[in-house]
Amino acid sequence: MKILVDENMPYVEPLFGDLGDIIPVNGRTLTAEQVREADVLLVRSVTKVNAELLSGNNKLKFVGSATIGTDHVDLAYLAERNIPFSNAPGCNATAVGEFAFIAMLELAQRFNSPLKGKVVGIVGAGNTGTATAKCLQAYGIKVLLNDPIKAAEGDPRSFVSLETIMAQADIISLHVPITRTGEHKTKHLFDEARLKALKPNTWLVNCCRGDVIDNQALIKVKQQRDDLKLVLDVWEGEPTPLPELVPLAEFATPHIAGYSLEGKARGTFMLYQNLCQLLNITADKSLLDLLPTFNIKAVELATAPNEKALLQLARFVYDLRDDDKMFRNTFLNENGFDTMRKNHQHRREFSALALAYDGQSEVDWLSNLGFSGVGQ
Numbered sequence: 001m002k003i004l005v006d007e008n009m010p011y012v013e014p015l016f017g018d019l020g021d022i023i024p025v026n027g028r029t030l031t032a033e034q035v036r037e038a039d040v041l042l043v044r045s046v047t048k049v050n051a052e053l054l055s056g057n058n059k060l061k062f063v064g065s066a067t068i069g070t071d072h073v074d075l076a077y078l079a080e081r082n083i084p085f086s087n088a089p090g091c092n093a094t095a096v097g098e099f100a101f102i103a104m105l106e107l108a109q110r111f112n113s114p115l116k117g118k119v120v121g122i123v124g125a126g127n128t129g130t131a132t133a134k135c136l137q138a139y140g141i142k143v144l145l146n147d148p149i150k151a152a153e154g155d156p157r158s159f160v161s162l163e164t165i166m167a168q169a170d171i172i173s174l175h176v177p178i179t180r181t182g183e184h185k186t187k188h189l190f191d192e193a194r195l196k197a198l199k200p201n202t203w204l205v206n207c208c209r210g211d212v213i214d215n216q217a218l219i220k221v222k223q224q225r226d227d228l229k230l231v232l233d234v235w236e237g238e239p240t241p242l243p244e245l246v247p248l249a250e251f252a253t254p255h256i257a258g259y260s261l262e263g264k265a266r267g268t269f270m271l272y273q274n275l276c277q278l279l280n281i282t283a284d285k286s287l288l289d290l291l292p293t294f295n296i297k298a299v300e301l302a303t304a305p306n307e308k309a310l311l312q313l314a315r316f317v318y319d320l321r322d323d324d325k326m327f328r329n330t331f332l333n334e335n336g337f338d339t340m341r342k343n344h345q346h347r348r349e350f351s352a353l354a355l356a357y358d359g360q361s362e363v364d365w366l367s368n369l370g371f372s373g374v375g376q
C-alpha cells in the first residue's frame with residue numbers, strides 16, 4: 001500500500017510504518033502525477049484536495065487531513081467518488097487555546113495593562129474557542145461567547161451577539177472556520193466598518209483563518225489607530241502575507257498557533273485510528289509512547305504566581321517572542337513563511353510542565369489551566 005504523506009506530519013513512521021510504504025511529499029506543491037498511484041493520502045492545510053489533484057487516481061482508499069479546518073478539501077468531490085475522508089477535529093484545540101492565552105499575557109506585560117480584570121470576547125465557540133475560554137476562565141477572566149450556530153443548536157452555554165462583544169470586550173479572539181457563503185459566513189467578518197467600530201484599546205487576536213479579517217482594511221485602520229493591538233497568526237494570501245501588515249502586529253507568526261508537539265501528534269494519531277478502522281485492523285499504537293519527556297522535570301512554586309510569574313511559567317513552555325522575532329526576520333525571504341513552519345520546533349502544551357506547591361487549593365486554577373502535578 002502506498003501512503004503519500006505531507007513531509008510536515010510528525011510520527012508518521014511509527015504509526016503508519018507497518019501499514020505500507022510511506023512516501024513523504026511537499027504538501028504545498030503536490031501534483032496529480034505524484035498522487036496517481038497512492039492508496040492513502042495524508043495532508044495538512046496547505047494541500048488543495050480536489051478533482052484537479054485526484055481525478056487521475058482510481059485506487060485511492062482514504063484521504064486524511066491532520067487538521068481541524070477542512071476548507072482546503074473538496075468534500076463534495078470526495079463524497080461523489082466515495083473516497084472516505086477524515087480530518088482531526090480538536091487535535092490542536094489546546095495548542096490554539098494556550099497560544100491565544102499566552103499572547104494575551106504577553107500583551108498585558110508589554111503594555112503594562114493586566115489581563116486580570118479584562119473582558120474577553122470569543123467569536124466561534126467550537127474546539128479552539130472553547131479551549132481559549134477554558135484557559136481564560138481558569139485564570140478568572142470574564143469570557144463572552146459568540147456563536148449563533150451553536151446557540152441555535154441548543155448549546156447550553158450563554159451566548160451573546162457579536163455587537164455585544166464589540167461593545168463590551170477588551171480583547172476579541174477569533175475562532176471561526178472560513179466560510180464564504182450563507183447566513184453566518186465568516187469571510188471578512190471583520191471588514192473595514194467593523195474594524196473601525198472596535199472600541200478604543202481593543203486587542204484583536206486571530207488564530208483561525210486570515211480572510212476572516214479584511215487584511216487591506218486592517219492595515220488602513222491600524223495605521224490610523226495606534227490604540228488597537230494585534231496578534232496575527234493567520235494571514236490573507238498565505239504563504240505571502242501583505243508585507244505592510246506584519247510590522248503592524250504586536251505578535252506575528254506563520255500559522256503555527258496549533259503547532260504543539262501534542263497537537264500535531266494527536267492529528268497524526270487520529271488519522272491512524274481512522275485508517276485502521278477503515279481497514280478493519282486494531283490500532284495498537286499508543287499516543288503517549290510518541291511524546292518525548294519535557295526538558296524541565298518540575299517547577300517548585302514558593303508562592304501562588306501573580307500575572308508576571310504566570311507569564312514566566314508559560315514562557316517555560318512557549319516563548320512566543322522567539323517565533324515572533326524569527327517571523328519578522330524571515331517572512332520576506334523566498335519561502336520564508338513555509339520554511340519557518342517546516343522547521344518549527346514544536347512547543348509543548350502546559351500539561352508537559354509539572355508544578356509543585358504545598359498549599360493546593362490556592363493553585364487549583366493552575367491545574368484547570370492545564371499544568372500538571374499541581375498539589376500532588
Ligand SMILES: NC(=O)c1ccc[n+]([C@@H]2O[C@H](COP(=O)([O-])OP(=O)(O)OC[C@H]3O[C@@H](n4cnc5c(N)ncnc54)[C@H](O)[C@@H]3O)[C@@H](O)[C@H]2O)c1
Pocket residue numbers: 068069070089090092093096123124125126127128129130146147148149150175176177178184185186189207208209233234255256257258259
Ligand atoms: N492557527 C492555527 O494553527 C489553527 C489551528 C486550528 C484551527 N484553526 C482554524 O480555526 C478554525 C476553528 O477551529 P475549531 O477547532 O474551533 O473549529 P470548530 O468547528 O470546532 O469551531 C468553530 C465554531 O465557529 C462557529 N461559527 C461558524 N461561523 C460563525 C460565525 N459567523 N460567528 C460565530 N461563530 C461561528 C461554529 O458554530 C463552531 O462552533 C478552524 O476551522 C481552522 O480554520 C487554526
Ligand SMILES: O=C(O)[C@H](O)[C@H](O)COP(=O)(O)O
Pocket residue numbers: 008043044045046066067068069070092255258259
Ligand atoms: O486547521 C487546522 O487544524 C490548522 O490550521 C492547522 O494546524 C494548520 O497547520 P498545517 O496543517 O498547515 O500544518
